Amino acid sequence: MPLLQFHLVRHAWTKEQVQTILDTAYDVTREAFHAPAGDRYQIVSYHEPEELVMEDTGLGFTRTNKRILLSIRTRPRTQEEKITFYRLLHDQLQQKLELDDHDLMINLVENQDEDWSFTSGKAQFITGEL
Template sequence: MPLLRFDLVAGRRPEEVRSLLDAAHAAVLEAFEVPDGDRYQVVHQHAPGELVVHDTGLGIERTDDVVVLQVTSRPRPREQKEAFYRLLVRGLHDGCGVAPSDVVVSIVENTDADWSFGHGRAQFLTGEL
């Protein structure tokens, strides 16, 4: 927890995808202060033309390197979210060559009752986590 779902234009090599995942995990660790083993990431790759990411009128130009990231998480303070955005963009740029203009993030919040990590139990509610 949190759960990160990446949408990418297909064509990156496996090591490039792994670098993206590692950079995002580093940002999660620092900004959200979760344990290192708390890593849940899913990658969806789309054919060119199947991922449409406009700029919402901000004048942001995108390339085929665009990374759309949806983070599902327990509620986080604004400061943690802003730190995550900043750290993520820096990590993706420095470690993967992704331009900051090619990073789009949406955080979806839920509660402890919305998570089960296996065995049909809600571990946040049972006290296992």
């Protein structure tokens, strides 16, 4: 049930590359977070370069227009799961798309099962439907 929202620079990626980003993130989510098949919720938002500001936080690097800001909303995850997710996604995007080492930033926000309603105005985790 992780919800992944990708923020990308407009026109920096082809449709095929965006699909690779989404498919790769889904596969990594299944591996690192043990998400079941079909548990896929992804949003892509495009921004002009000046609208997607991702500075280096004092670490001394620059980013390209191929930068990706990924915001994840998910139930609590262990430190190990988070570290595994960050590393796997970085490594696989770097391998598949030659993503620059500094162009991926991930923010993970935890919530609880009761914070989700998948359909029909019901809290499926609370009602026991899920």
